[in-house]
Amino acid sequence: MPALALCLFFSGTVHAKTLGVVGKVYPIAERDALEEIEERAGQVDWQSALNEQRPENFRPPNLVPLPRAARERFFLVDMTYTLDFNIPDGQGGILYPRGFRFNPLDYVPFNQTLVVIDGEDPEQVDWLKASPWVGQPDTLILLSGGAFSEIGQKLGRAVFYAVRGLVERFQLKAVPCVIRRQGRMMEVREIEIPVK
Template sequence: MARSEDMGRNLGVAGATYAIAEPDALSEIEARAKEVNWEERFNEKKMKQAVASYRPSGLRRLPRATTTRTRAVEMTYTLSADIPDGQGGVLYPRGYTFNPLQYVSLPNTLVIIDAEDAEQVAWFRSSEYANDPKAFLLLTGGSYSSLIDILKRPVYYADANLIERLKVRSTPAIAIQKGSMMEVQEIAIPSKK
């Protein structure tokens, strides 16, 4: 054990020493960063075009509703694979059936439209849902980016799995939770053509 008076004092070199062979990590990062054309990488116009033209794969276009109808949709789900418990066992086995709405509530209203149909967009704009922050606007077609600019609110795409689970057959449609079921209403809006 070193004595306190030896602490902080140069005790000399014991053995061979060598120069550091690796390049400085910060210098390498700086050199690589200088090689990148940052204006090209973060070209705002290209980025906006990429965002505006985005369409998810598997988007399912639906016909326009010709009659207004409401139906209850059972949300019971059957597991297609085992859910492991993290300790080598199975928490929920494949084939286990449950209704998620018996465990959680969905406080939001889902509004589903085709944004390529100007009359559906106009219907939404004049609806009670247009200014409701609890209403999620989901698209089966059209540009979410353009609609965000027009409506000044969040807009999302409705993927095919959601459309299938809610059994939505036409748009516009409204989906809200009613107990352990989802109530889906497809709304016929008069055509102005």
């Protein structure tokens, strides 16, 4: 133990020594990284960049604008899906082969109501505010247009966007519409709002 303490004591008194330059030395060719970052940051219009990224300006790139429903209409959508590829079982076999058909409603309880509106149409927003669905916690409100933050504030609840995959899956053609489960199918009901 005293030998270790002695080594530690003497190691503090050892000084580094410059041994000189060995080999050819070249000047640094790269620009100073900090200078380059500062230069690029100075070229950005930060005010417009911040305005573009504001939540109220957000629109998903796959948003599908839908026209206003011209009449009352309802139809059923079969949710059956056909696999277009094999799903392996992880042991060299196939769990579900390509062509396998299944209905997700047979496996997943789906008791939500989906209400889709165009948030840019004030009459549709007013219709939804007066409807029984806006106050039900199991209702999911989706927008085919409009600002989700603004509509969410008006309705006092969270709203989401009806993106292309959802619109195509439920075969939506017009809004407002209400989507609910009917056994092994989904019922889509387009609602006509009288023009004021």
